[in-house]
Amino acid sequence: MTPPLARVxxxxxxxxxxxxxxxxxxxAQPSLLPGWTRGHVLAHLADAARARSRVVEHQARGEVVALWEPGERDAIIEATASRTAAEHRAATVEHSERLERAWAAVADWSEPESPDVPDPLPAVFTRWREVWIHLVxxxxxxxxxxxxxxxxxxxxxxxxxxxxxxFSLRATxxxxxxxxxxxxSGPVRDLAAWLSGRGGPESLASASPLPPLGPWPTYPSRR
Known part of the structure; x- marks a missing residue:
């Protein structure tokens, strides 16, 4: 399966x-995420790219490292959210380009035979989703x-x-x-926005009241 590197x-x-x-x-102004400024969103996007790059680079050397140590993710976001706009731009470009280079160097995208070896593919799809969702x-x-x-x-x-x-879903x-x-039913972008919490149900149709959504799911292993 070819990963969507160009889409990322x-x-x-x-x-x-x-x-x-x-x-x-x-x-410093609020983002659309409760409790987060735009700086928090940018800090998260930059550090997620940095952390994923580190995992891929270590794996190329046959080493397995955690994406984040316990508590590390939130601590880094809080520590870097107050960067200046210029600092956020520099970190965003630096770490996104580093991640693209790391993935471009991966020769084998097949599913690892050992469960102890991280599968590189799901993270590509996760990054694709998270950037577009957090852009909103x-x-x-x-x-x-x-x-x-x-x-x-x-x-x-x-x-x-x-x-x-x-309940079922149908794109119109x-x-x-x-x-x-x-x-x-509704336009597929509106279905995706509703499911991701980035859009309301105004453009959706249903014979019954729309249900409350459950928790964010655990991502599938390969998609």
Whole structure:
């Protein structure tokens, strides 16, 4: 299976464009994520790229390291959220480019035979999703309407477990449907936005009231 490395690079370029003129005042303003400023979102995106790069680089040497040690992820976000806009831009570009280089050097994308060896593929899809989803959270003009159809369908594939049993999903703009039961229908981007908590149900239709969504699912191993 060929990973969507070009799609990750495209998401990174969009992120770089969006923050190109970001000011220090905007960094300190609230994002759409409760309790997080835009600086927190940017700190998370930059450090997630750094942490994933480190895992891939160590694996190339036959070494296995944790993505983060306990508590490390949140501590780094809090410590770096208050960077200046210029510092956030520099960190974002540095770590996203480092991650792209690390993945470009991976020769074998097949599933590892040993469960002790990290599978490099799921992290690529995770990065693709997280950049586009957090671009919305930055509240700097990117909305789910900008998500590609392939990303939206992929997000629904991954996030459908948030939907309770007895409900199904059907996209009205592409030939895709998920599950059985009471149908929730609408444009695929709007389905993905609703499931990801980045959009309301206004454009969705259902014979029954829309159900509350469950917790964020554990990501599948390879998708």
């Amino acid at each position: 690079a495209e998401a990174h370029r969009r992120l770089h464009d969006v923050i190109a003129d970001l000011t220090d005042a905007q960094v 959270d930055l509240d700097l003009g990117v909305r789910p309407a900008e998500w590609g159809v392939d990303l939206a369908c992929h997000a629904v594939d991954v996030l459908r477990p948030r939907l309770p049993d007895g 703009d592409v030939p895709r449907a998920w599950g059985t039961g009471v149908e929730v």
